[in-house]
Amino acid sequence: MKHALIIGGSGMLTDCCVALAAQGYHLSVVARNEEKMNRLEKKIKPLGKMTKLLVDYTDNEKLRTSIQQTVEGHGPVTLVVSWIHSTAPEAPQTVMDEVSKSEVPFRYFHILGSSSDPIAIKESLSSQPQGHYRSIVLGFVREKDRSRWLTHPEISEGVMEAIEQDEPLYYVGVIEPWEERPGR
Numbered sequence: 001m002k003h004a005l006i007i008g009g010s011g012m013l014t015d016c017c018v019a020l021a022a023q024g025y026h027l028s029v030v031a032r033n034e035e036k037m038n039r040l041e042k043k044i045k046p047l048g049k050m051t052k053l054l055v056d057y058t059d060n061e062k063l064r065t066s067i068q069q070t071v072e073g074h075g076p077v078t079l080v081v082s083w084i085h086s087t088a089p090e091a092p093q094t095v096m097d098e099v100s101k102s103e104v105p106f107r108y109f110h111i112l113g114s115s116s117d118p119i120a121i122k123e124s125l126s127s128q129p130q131g132h133y134r135s136i137v138l139g140f141v142r143e144k145d146r147s148r149w150l151t152h153p154e155i156s157e158g159v160m161e162a163i164e165q166d167e168p169l170y171y172v173g174v175i176e177p178w179e180e181r182p183g184r
């Protein structure tokens with residue numbers, strides 16, 4: 001079975017979850033708010049199955065246990081899409097470690113904010129040989145006389161494009177020229 005683990009899937013990655021369900025993935029989604037999760041589940045229902053992992057990812061042990069449980073129930077994770085705030089610095093490695101335990105090849109798409117250093121973050125994570133790590137950096141959109149941040153649908157669409165392209169580093173929107181980013 002194709003099994004995707006989406007960390008933070010009930011917000012800006014909603015459309016990404018829908019697209020992955022349409023591709024036949026079983027989804028395991030990590031988020032805290034049950035109502036938001038139920039709204040996502042309604043969208044997924046006509047397309048496929050979704051397991052709700054209602055866990056705060058700043059709690060490393062709970063995150064670890066919930067990944068173990070979903071792997072036991074639904075098989076090895078073959079795709080990770082991870083949007084984790086900096087409030088949980090240990091969570092990206094925990095996800096990598098738990099998913100690696102199945103010893104089945106998987107791809108790990110790590111979504112990063114515009115001001116992140118993707119190379120430093122990649123180097124700070126240790127990956128097993130079967131884990132193919134990919135960075136996705138969210139940028140902004142330059143328009144004729146202004147720039148703006150990406151919309152949620154643009155972020156989800158860009159993440160799906162990154163999964164399709166399968167490049168080690170993918171930018172959704174642009175980060176240059178940095179001095180033209182919105183709101184400065």
Ligand SMILES: NC(=O)c1ccc[n+]([C@@H]2O[C@H](COP(=O)([O-])OP(=O)(O)OC[C@H]3O[C@@H](n4cnc5c(N)ncnc54)[C@H](OP(=O)(O)O)[C@@H]3O)[C@@H](O)[C@H]2O)c1
Binds near residue numbers: 009013031033056083
């Ligand atoms: N460069 C850019 O363009 C850029 C970069 C970053 C963000 N943004 C924008 O900034 C906005 C805010 O970002 P956001 O992170 O709030 O986006 P979001 O994707 O709408 O929400 C975060 C997701 O992570 C989950 N989450 C958050 N904290 C969690 C925790 N401790 N444990 C488990 N799950 C957790 C949330 O669900 P629960 O709340 O239910 O836990 C939700 O599913 C977004 O709307 C996006 O458009 C833009």
